[in-house]
Amino acid sequence: MAGRLIQIVVVLARFGAGLAFAVIMAAVLVQVVGRIYGSSPVWTEELTRYALLYMVAFGAGLAFRTGDLVNVDVISESLPGRLPWALRLFSAIATGGLALYLLPHAWKYVAIGKMQTAPAMGIRMDFVHLTVWLMLAGLALFAVLRVIGMLAGADDGTPHIAEEEE
Numbered sequence: 512m513a514g515r516l517i518q519i520v521v522v523l524a525r526f527g528a529g530l531a532f533a534v535i536m537a538a539v540l541v542q543v544v545g546r547i548y549g550s551s552p553v554w555t556e557e558l559t560r561y562a563l564l565y566m567v568a569f570g571a572g573l574a575f576r577t578g579d580l581v582n583v584d585v586i587s588e589s590l591p592g593r594l595p596w597a598l599r600l601f602s603a604i605a606t607g608g609l610a611l612y613l614l615p616h617a618w619k620y621v622a623i624g625k626m627q628t629a630p631a632m633g634i635r636m637d638f639v640h641l642t643v644w645l646m647l648a649g650l651a652l653f654a655v656l657r658v659i660g661m662l663a664g665a666d667d668g669t670p671h672i673a674e675e676e677e
Contacts, residue, residue: 538559561639604654610651624638
């Protein structure tokens with residue numbers, strides 16, 4: 512049951528990151544075509560920036576899961592015995608703890624955006640500020656799942672590499 516839930520979260524995060532990337536491609540295409548014909552819409556640059564924020568927000572947890580975030584493990588993985596496992600556990604606890612601590616503060620940041628609008632697109636900025644909260648929630652979720660898996664013995668804390676990369 513837990514494995515199925517994790518798969519659903521991974522698929523949703525991949526879909527969100529992919530959709531944001533598609534929006535970036537479409538906005539850049541509109542901008543390039545507009546420049547060819549003499550005038551590109553003002554909103555394309557702003558939309559590209561916001562889509563990039565959403566792509567990072569959805570992708571941060573996935574990057575933690577796959578080990579694509581900055582990870583200096585040259586020294587830790589060469590240590591003897593269970594020390595590498597203990598360092599991976601500490602790292603996951605620290606990452607999850609920091610993200611969980613920052614979540615309510617990020618929500619206050621989201622709430623501030625209700626009073627602001629984007630200059631070119633006119634959308635409320637809380638939709639843009641939500642990316643900070645989503646990123647922290649994704650990091651917290653995948654870090655907590657790693658800690659639980661490690662403590663339960665179902666996971667050794669090493670990154671989960673996607674099947675297509677193996």
